[in-house]
Amino acid sequence: MNLFLVDGFYLLAAMLFVGGIKGLTRPRTAVRGNQMAAIGMLVAVLVTLLDKSILSYEWILGGVILGSLIGTLLATRIQMTAMPQMVALLNGFGGGASLCVAAASFLGLAGADGPLGLVALVAICITLLIGAVTLTGSAVAFAKLQELLPGRPLGFRGIRGFNLVLFVAVLALAGSLISGSGDSSTLILLTVLALVLGVTLVMPIGGADMPVVIALLNSYSGLAAAAAGFIMGNSVLVVSGALVGASGIILTRIMCVAMNRSLSGVLFGSMGEAGGPVMDAD
Amino acid sequence: MEILILQISLFVLAVFLGVELITKVPATLHTPLMSGSNAISGITLVGALLAAGAGDGNGLWVPVLGMIAVTLATINVVGGFLVTNRMLRMFQPRKVSTPTTAKGGVSHESVPG
Numbered sequence: 001m002n003l004f005l006v007d008g009f010y011l012l013a014a015m016l017f018v019g020g021i022k023g024l025t026r027p028r029t030a031v032r033g034n035q036m037a038a039i040g041m042l043v044a045v046l047v048t049l050l051d052k053s054i055l056s057y058e059w060i061l062g063g064v065i066l067g068s069l070i071g072t073l074l075a076t077r078i079q080m081t082a083m084p085q086m087v088a089l090l091n092g093f094g095g096g097a098s099l100c101v102a103a104a105s106f107l108g109l110a111g112a113d114g115p116l117g118l119v120a121l122v123a124i125c126i127t128l129l130i131g132a133v134t135l136t137g138s139a140v141a142f143a144k145l146q147e148l149l150p151g152r153p154l155g156f157r158g159i160r161g162f163n164l165v166l167f168v169a170v171l172a173l174a175g176s177l178i179s180g181s182g183d184s185s186t187l188i189l190l191t192v193l194a195l196v197l198g199v200t201l202v203m204p205i206g207g208a209d210m211p212v213v214i215a216l217l218n219s220y221s222g223l224a225a226a227a228a229g230f231i232m233g234n235s236v237l238v239v240s241g242a243l244v245g246a247s248g249i250i251l252t253r254i255m256c257v258a259m260n261r262s263l264s265g266v267l268f269g270s271m272g273e274a275g276g277p278v279m280d281a282d
Numbered sequence: 283m284e285i286l287i288l289q290i291s292l293f294v295l296a297v298f299l300g301v302e303l304i305t306k307v308p309a310t311l312h313t314p315l316m317s318g319s320n321a322i323s324g325i326t327l328v329g330a331l332l333a334a335g336a337g338d339g340n341g342l343w344v345p346v347l348g349m350i351a352v353t354l355a356t357i358n359v360v361g362g363f364l365v366t367n368r369m370l371r372m373f374q375p376r377k378v379s380t381p382t383t384a385k386g387g388v389s390h391e392s393v394p395g
Contacts, residue, residue, distance in 0.1 A: 060331055071361035083313060091320045091323070094354070234329060
């Protein structure tokens with residue numbers, strides 16, 4: 001299949017995603033919106049499978065069958081009351097997928113054409129960071145809502161300082177990877193630290209605020225997909241990821257307003273030294 | 283470099299579009315919208331397919347990581363759209379006599395926003 005046709009179908013998929021998100025914002029069109037988005041995804045996947053750069057199908061087939069099976073089971077067996085944590089769980093899987101794509105790109109590209117380009121390295125670091133934080137952050141959000149973990153804010157004194165140190169360490173590792181002085185062990189260390197960061201960012205947030213956190217993490221997983229698009233030079237990933245990232249942030253804000261909370265109040269308020277719930281009136 | 287500029291342009295325009303798309307959303311649709319756009323973020327599946335299908339020329343780790351990515355992304359996509367559909371069905375009027383989804387979507391007008 002030639003490149004022109006592939007990009008044409010990617011454009012069609014992106015248009016269906018836009019229509020789908022728009023449809024999901026109104027009660028009358030919501031069902032159709034969801035179907036449009038699903039068709040868009042099918043188009044994008046089928047066209048990708050016809051791409052010339054795909055050489056072997058065994059690994060793909062195994063993953064698609066396993067994933068469809070688990071996805072269908074999860075979606076049909078879950079209780080209706082458990083929907084928010086289900087979204088968190090699925091979102092975490094999406095973040096994990098982006099993480100694996102970034103790691104595979106690092107190993108694959110490095111093996112193939114010598115040193116990686118600057119753009120690819122920056123994009124790989126961003127995808128790893130956001131993907132890892134989304135994976136473990138969503139897992140904690142799931143565990144809190146499923147009552148595997150206590151819903152109250154958890155943590156220790158100085159957890160915000162700890163997170164800041166962790167974040168700076170991740171940036172330093174990313175810097176060494178980008179400058180070319182890092183190798184795959186740097187990559188693994190960066191991933192581990194980012195995974196820990198996802199846990200310690202969400203732990204201190206109370207269970208009642210979890211829907212807002214899930215909306216924010218959903219926005220992150222979109223950004224991770226967009227960053228993965230920059231690694232691979234793939235336009236449909238860039239566009240769709242950016243769409244979800246941006247609309248996710250707006251939805252997060254709308255949900256904050258509906259719950260009469262400010263976003264910074266949700267993210268940082270609960271561990272305040274003063275004790276008691278912080279009521280931000282904006 | 284030109285391709286990079288083009289992709290950054292696409293990214294920025296898509297961000298603006300995403301911001302404009304979401305205006306007023308009734309509270310009942312917050313979770314379905316979140317769930318639906320979560321399924322769309324499973325588009326990373328495209329990247330996963332490309333990684334998993336890259337062939338065995340790059341050692342074993344690349345296709346293995348690719349396959350894990352395909353599995354996770356497929357769970358995200360399939361589960362995401364199915365869960366969203368289930369949630370939306372909850373809001374529909376309980377008319378057992380209209381089984382087709384197309385009619386279900388249209389007969390949605392009686393639902394209070």
